[in-house]
Amino acid sequence: MSAPSVLYDAPGPKAKARNIGYTVIFVVALAGVAWWVLAEMADKNQLDGEKWSPFFTDSQIWTTFILPGVQNTLMAAALAILIALPIGALFGIMRLSDHIWVRWPSATAVEFFRAIPVLILMIFANEFYFNFTDVSADQRPLLAVVTGLVLYNGSVLAEVVRAGIQSLPKGQTEAAQALGLRKTQTMTNVLLPQAVTAMLPAIVSQIVVIVKDTALGGAAVGFAELLTRIRPISNNYGQNTIATIVIIGVVFIVLNFIITSIASWLEKWNRTRKKGSGATIAPGAVDDMATGRAV
Secondary structure, three states, rough: OOOOOOOOOOOOOOHHHHHHHHHHHHHHHHHHHHHHHHHHHHHHHOOOOOHHHHHOOOHHHHHHHHHHHHHHHHHHHHHHHHHHHHHHHHHHOOOOOOOHHHHHHHHHHHHHHHHHHHHHHHHHHHHHHOOOOOOOOOOHHHHHHOOOOHHHHHHHHHHHHHHHHHOOOHHHHHHHHHHHOHHHHHHHHHHHHHHHHHHHHHHHHHHHHHHHHHHHHHHHHHHOOOOHHHHHHHHHHHOOOOHHHHHHHHHHHHHHHHHHHHHHHHHHHHHHHHOOOOOOOOOHHHHHHOOOOOO
């Protein structure tokens, strides 16, 4: 009989053999798919050296196309993050208010913008700036992208903040009330500092989403972000579309890896500097708490 584990019984000999078999089948299937993809690319001449070599031998492809795209992507993402974080924190706290005239309007705004796709928000923002403001044509795509990202991600971050605060033990609030702290003091001095640790994984996940969603601005409003560089690179370097997509995909992976690494370091530093509750909010748990499936 297998020794019991904390969450499940340890697998026996048959289960171990079955798991090994499944692993072998998966690896073989994955290798077969990879071989088929590479074979198809070779038949279409997509593996030819002249399609890949410009990315390693010609610096102009980086200075003219890729790096400016990276700059625009990071600029839009940074502006959206800097604006969405305080807005999300404010509306998340407002949703926890005891006053119905504060809680209901904030909840309505959060649920409304959280339900609309980012692409539609960018398009509406672009039309708003075009018809009702004097924003120049050069600045309008950036503002439309940032506005769409802020409206959507600010509402999502509001749910992250609300979920992070509600994840704390009720004894924290009761202890603060026993000390005579007002509601504002309880929130700013007791709950929020501890909830930061719980909210950080979900916040990092949303920041990564913001970086990736900047690509929607190129398709929606003509914003010159990284993904829009595929066509000009392909047209100037021998129709190397596949190679360009792969390289740009790698650039996105590197950017998001850097963001995640910085956030992981920040989380460890925060835990070391000041112990929190130890609870964490997974990105998928935010929607559950928002709909009342979890408390």
